[in-house]
Amino acid sequence: MPELPEVETVRRGLAPLITGRRFTGAVVRQPQLRQPVPADLGARIAGKRVDGVERRGKYLLIRASGETLLVHLGMSGRLRVLTSPPAPDRHDHVDLLLDGADGGGLMLRFHDPRRFGLILLCEPQGTHPLLANIGPEPLGDAFNGDYLFRASRGHRVAVKNFIMDSHVVAGVGNIYASEALFRAGIRPQTAAGRVSHPRYGLLAAAIRGTLEQAIACGGTTLRDFIGVGGHAGYFKQELQVYGRAGELCRVCGSAVKQLRIGQRSTFYCSVCQH
DNA sequence: ACGGCCTCCTGACGGC
């Protein structure tokens, strides 16, 4: 489900609703996520006041009085803020409870059918091994064509796989990899080490532009992504190639092609991309 | 070090 724009949409929705509130506990119905939910989660967060919500790649970091909650939505995860929560369904695995100034509490409910998501507590310094080797943020200053060019020398992987590697750049998933390569005019199957310096300049700009535009749209809802308030993202209507196999390229009118690279569906235009 | 495949899990969909 969520790539960087969707996680950022969640972060932006979440931060103003929970910042300043105090955790009162947690209900864990299903601890078996990608890694086990800490058994003492509720006890560890109880009484901690939320200072803010950050994002690193596709990870959310909820900072609260020196404790840091790490949340990843995996492929099918959702986070909702609820004031009067309905009875949990079978995939509502964790509820994080927060107090309310007027007595009305809030619930942060984690829902994840495939359970590839993650809820962990960080080390006292607020770090975690899962975050240690993530590449630069694509919206940050360290990410540019120069960086991609240098990082890619000698690599024979397809450039699409290269930009989807979180150690290379954080947060670019299957949708936005195809979209950014289309915008940059680069074929996804090209070996990363054979893409020129100027073309990496185009690609870095395309990645940044695509992600920023998707964030402005509240993310992409393909089937089930919703923000914390329950709203769908509307970047789907802006998609140029992803999910459009056989449909006409919006630029040149030829049929969008689909192939599999590294077990992932990949979409491109064979006229616009070389 | 690198690259490619597998894995975790559930659900939806198409074909027979």
Next chain:
DNA sequence: TGCCGTCAGGAGGCCG
């Protein structure tokens, strides 16, 4: 109707 294979927005781990 059901059963089976395939695919789905992630990403760490393992193997050669």
